[in-house]
Amino acid sequence: MQHFDVAIIGGGPAGLTAAMALSRSLRRVVVLDSVRPPRNVFAKEVHGIVGLDGVSPGEYRRRAWDDLKKYGMAELHEVTGTDVTPGPEDGFTVTAEDSRPMWARRVLLTAGMVDVHPEIEGFGECWGKTVIHCPLCLGWENRDRTWGVVTGDPEFAATAAAGFSAWSDDVIVLTDGATPAGEWGGAAVVEGKIRRLHHIGGDLRAVELADGTVIDRQTLLWQLDQRPVPLIAHLAEHRGLAMDEDGYVEVDGSFRTSVPGVYAAGDLVTEAQAAVESAAGGSGAAFQIIADTGRPSGPSPVGYPSAAQP
Structure with a gap:
């Protein structure tokens, strides 16, 4: 041994x-x-x-x-x-x-x-490129784009509302179906389950919700389970x-x-x-x-x- x-x-x-x-x-x-x-x-x-x-x-x-x-x-x-x-x-x-x-x-x-990757069409192609887990890791590469922060946590949403402005002046929160109580810190919040990511070769263009709503976004910050x-x-x-x-x-x-x-x-x-x-x-x-x-x-x-x- x-x-x-x-x-x-x-x-x-x-x-x-x-x-x-x-x-x-x-x-x-x-x-x-x-x-x-x-x-x-x-x-x-x-x-x-x-x-x-x-x-x-x-x-x-x-x-x-x-x-x-x-x-x-x-x-x-x-x-x-x-x-x-x-x-x-x-x-x-x-x-x-x-x-x-x-x-x-x-x-x-x-x-x-x-x-744990969600079973959402387009997620795998975008992950690590325009769907990211850390702004300090890939925020520079995604600067000056429209951002969506996927979270059901009001505290994290409040951070997103102000804290990510260095990389983007257009940041919204997508709850992906979660409807938690609490203050969202001034963040623009969009509720609804995400069912598809529209992209071209991993370059995100829009997020489609379960009800068919399509939201133009170029980058998602998504902290996975x-x-x-x-x-x-x-x-x-x-x-x-x-x-x-x-x-x-x-x-x-x-x-x-x-x-x-x-x-x-x-x-x-x-x-x-x-x-x-x-x-x-x-x-x-x-x-x-x-x-x-x-x-x-x-x-x-x-x-x-x-x-x-x-």
Whole structure:
């Protein structure tokens, strides 16, 4: 059985940033990067990370692993994690599909979330282009267009009424059939279930409601429902991993979960989801693991110079 200081389950910005911090702190790391497509597979570019702004998600990962290989401390296993069980000793046995079990002193969960796409004609073609989940991620690319914010949350609608004016001076709220009570903060609100998105090659042109009403819109900000990946759901059901009422992993201010020795960061702990936010969380979690565990369990890789060498 292979032994590691830390097993990172998830190979996105949170997991890769954590792997870098841990590698530079001489921790032996294994990254389990699921074979399923990442959430941002529909996006052409990653934004907000200085020095990497505009690279594709695939290029981001390639560059990250090129950087990690220089340290010789991290291994990539392209497998899907299936379980994390305590022991033996002060650590965990990590199992994965089509892979031998491995042991890790600590575990960091960065597996992200799964978006639940609505069954609406045209949604898939527009998602990640002109139907977006985050204004900080793709607002620039959709600036100076007519926007619709799909939400049934009056508080979020009030934010949209004023907060998104940097990208568009024409913002309305589409409730998609929800009729919640509360103040909408001055937002123009259109009720009605959405049944179709009119577009040309993913370039949104209009939203069609169930009653046949067609509303001209060029961009939709749509925060989808999400669910945890199967491993996280399994750990919540069988290993005592605490989740909040919205399905996100509960962590304290130091990225510790309810399971001692297991940490979590990135999209699976918060609705505030962006590559740069995930990277920051991964870095913070790595520093906490380093502080909690003290010295690494093994020596530097053979042939890698120590800090004392010129």
